[in-house]
Amino acid sequence: MKLIxxxxxxxxxxxxxxxxxxxxxxxxxxxxxxxxxxxxxxxAFTQNKVKAxxxxxxxxxxxxxxxxxxxVINSGNANAVTGIKGYxxxxxxxxxxxxxxxIKKEEVLVCSTGVIGVPLPMECIxxxxxxxxxxxxxxxxxxxxxxxxxxxxxxxxxxxxxxxxIGGCQIRLGAIGKGSGMIHPNMATMLxxxxxxxxxSQTMLQKALSECVETSFNxxxxxxxxxxxxxxxxxxxxxxxxSCITEENEDYEAFKAMLFEALKYVAISIVKDGEGxxxxxxxxxxxxxxxxxxxxxxxxxxxxxxxxxxFFGEDANWGRILAAxxxxxxxxxxxxxxxxxxxAAGSIHLFKQGTxxxxxxxxxxxxxxxxxxxxxxKMSEGSETVTAWGCDLSYDYVKINGEYRS
Numbered sequence: 001m002k003l004i005x006x007x008x009x010x011x012x013x014x015x016x017x018x019x020x021x022x023x024x025x026x027x028x029x030x031x032x033x034x035x036x037x038x039x040x041x042x043x044a045f046t047q048n049k050v051k052a053x054x055x056x057x058x059x060x061x062x063x064x065x066x067x068x069x070x071x072v073i074n075s076g077n078a079n080a081v082t083g084i085k086g087y088x089x090x091x092x093x094x095x096x097x098x099x100x101x102x103i104k105k106e107e108v109l110v111c112s113t114g115v116i117g118v119p120l121p122m123e124c125i126x127x128x129x130x131x132x133x134x135x136x137x138x139x140x141x142x143x144x145x146x147x148x149x150x151x152x153x154x155x156x157x158x159x160x161x162x163x164x165x166i167g168g169c170q171i172r173l174g175a176i177g178k179g180s181g182m183i184h185p186n187m188a189t190m191l192x193x194x195x196x197x198x199x200x201s202q203t204m205l206q207k208a209l210s211e212c213v214e215t216s217f218n219x220x221x222x223x224x225x226x227x228x229x230x231x232x233x234x235x236x237x238x239x240x241x242x243s244c245i246t247e248e249n250e251d252y253e254a255f256k257a258m259l260f261e262a263l264k265y266v267a268i269s270i271v272k273d274g275e276g277x278x279x280x281x282x283x284x285x286x287x288x289x290x291x292x293x294x295x296x297x298x299x300x301x302x303x304x305x306x307x308x309x310x311f312f313g314e315d316a317n318w319g320r321i322l323a324a325x326x327x328x329x330x331x332x333x334x335x336x337x338x339x340x341x342x343x344a345a346g347s348i349h350l351f352k353q354g355t356x357x358x359x360x361x362x363x364x365x366x367x368x369x370x371x372x373x374x375x376x377x378k379m380s381e382g383s384e385t386v387t388a389w390g391c392d393l394s395y396d397y398v399k400i401n402g403e404y405r406s
Contacts, residue, residue, distance in 0.1 A: 001258060002163045007143035010161035010174035011197040013037050013237045016142045017135035018149030021128025023076035023114070023121060028149035030128045031073045033195060034101060034136055038067035039235035041109070042206040044213045046230035052080035053090040054110040055231060061106060065202065071109040071193060071233060072097045072129060073150050075178070079112040079120050080228040089120045096126050100133035111191055113178060113229050114152055147176040150191055153400060154178055158192075158269040160262050166254045167242030171198045173258055177266035179222075179273070192217070192232045192266050197240035198255055204245050208256045209234050216263035219295065219388040221302045222274035232263070271389045276396030279311055280372045285386045287379045293330045294386025300328035301375065302390030311373060312392035316341065316364035318350040321375065336380025343370035353380075 009016055016033045023029040043062050045055050061068065072093055079086050094108040101108075112120070136142070147157040158177040163170060179190030200208075213232055238244070245252050272280050283301050288294035301307055304324040310317040318339055325332070335354035340347055345366045348359050367373070 001261065004161045004163050004172070006140060006161045006174060007159040008033060008146055008174040008176045008193060008195055009138055009143040010163070010172040011195050011237070011240070012172065013197060013239050014174075014195045015136040015138045016146040017132045017137065018142070018145030018147070019128065019132045019135060021131060022124045023074060027151070028145060029074060029076045030132050031146040031149035032070060032097070032129075032132045032136060033146060033193060033235070034070040035195070035235060035237040036069070037237040037239050038069060038107070039237045040200065040202040040205050041068045042202065042209040042234045044209055044217075044232045046228060048228050048230070050081060050228050052078055052112060052229040053082060053086040054079060054112045055229060056087060057090045057094065058109050058111070058231060058233070061109060064106065066106050068109055068235065069103045069107045070097055070101055071111065071235070072132075073111040073113075073191065073193075074120070074125060074128075075150050075152050076114040077112060077118055077120055078114045078116045078229050080116045082117065082119055085119060089122055089125070092122065093125060093129065096129045097133065100130060109233060111229070111231055111233070113150065113191055116228060143174070150176065150178045152178065153275055154273050156273060158266045158273070160265045162258050162262055164254060164258045166198065166240075167251045169241040171240045171242060171255070171258070172196065173198070173262055175262040175266055177270060179270035190217070190230055190270055192263065194232075194234040194259065194262060196234065196236050197238070198236050198245070199238040199240055199242050200236050200245040200255065204247070204252055205234060205236055208252070208259055212256060212260040212263050216260060216267045219298070220267045220271050221299060221388070221390045222271060222277070234259070268389055271391050274391035275400045276394040276398075277391035278371070278394055279392040281311060281390045281392065282372070282374045283377065283388050283390070284374060285377050285379060287382060288384045288386060289381040290384050291386055293332075293381070294384055295388065296328045296330050297325050297377065298386055298388035300324045301377075302388055305393055308391070308393035311368065312394050314365055314368040316348070316350065316359070316361065316368060321377070322351070325377070332379055332381055338378040340376045341367055342374040342376060343367045343372060345370050
């Protein structure tokens with residue numbers, strides 16, 4: 001597998017654009033991705049009971065089994081909790097995009113992200129769709145512009161492109177994502193889009209995405225809030241030249257590994273860019289009973305405000321980690337738990353088989369001064385290893401979210 005530089009437009013047959021249309025004051029706020037060749041489509045969406053109108057539209061398209069050609073995305077307005085009018089506005093966005101591209105509205109996916117509970121400025125949106133559709137092209141600038149246009153409070157773009165030989169053909173995959181706050185996916189406000197030229201059945205594409213989401217996006221958290229708009233969308237236009245993947249075989253596993261690397265990269269990038277975050281936290285639960293137990297323990301640690309603030313303050317207050325594990329709803333033997341912290345500055349053991357260890361506070365401080373820290377928890381219930389990612393909680397998180405609509 002090779003890392004390449006073309007972002008969302010790495011795969012053959014895709015064009016994109018990103019422009020400022022006026023939803024935001026200055027920054028780009030609409031993106032579009034289009035393939036002339038029809039695409040098989042897979043999606044994973046928020047499990048929040050309050051779903052944004054575009055999520056409902058995209059799930060309807062997925063259920064219908066239609067092939068799709070395009071995705072249109074606006075940022076700055078989530079079109080969530082906007083009633084029947086919000087759904088009608090989503091459908092109108094699909095219709096307008098379809099007219100510009102000469103396709104059916106059912107072949108257009110729609111995504112929105114931003115402030116919840118505010119109606120879309122439809123005059124601005126529809127004019128913007130016309131303008132963005134006219135700018136579609138296959139260039140590095142277009143790929144970068146699309147990645148920029150989906151951002152909200154993000155401080156940098158999240159994009160990756162990969163190339164792999166599958167079925168004797170060079171298959172490419174590009175991905176972009178956004179997310180900084182309201183990040184606690186349970187997919188079942190973050191968005192991710194993947195474009196690939198692999199030839200694969202819709203069933204196998206959906207299977208690969210569902211499996212990869214569970215160990216990537218569903219293993220991150222910034223603030224414990226699950227968005228109304230979480231969506232991960234994969235478009236595969238099938239022009240890569242490989243024989244169609246219709247079963248779990250070597251080609252399927254190669255593609256799934258490729259997809260996972262892209263999703264993992266975007267997921268970790270989202271956590272690194274967590275609102276106000278100063279540190280990336282990785283939790284590795286070793287020797288846990290099963291994946292579900294390890295996930296619950298890791299997520300409990302990473303969502304604890306006390307744990308997060310301790311890492312922001314570079315304080316090895318490890319008791320907070322054990323306390324968070326204790327209310328995770330998982331049965332385990334405390335006497336079988338060991339705990340260590342690791343970073344580029346070294347490692348330190350704090351707790352071993354139920355017993356606190358004396359440790360050097362100065363050394364611990366140096367380890368916690370690093371931007372990336374690993375929390376290693378060794379259990380005694382099984383042989384499963386589970387990894388999740390999160391970030392610290394700083395003063396700036398409160399400031400950013402206290403002033404979100406300002």
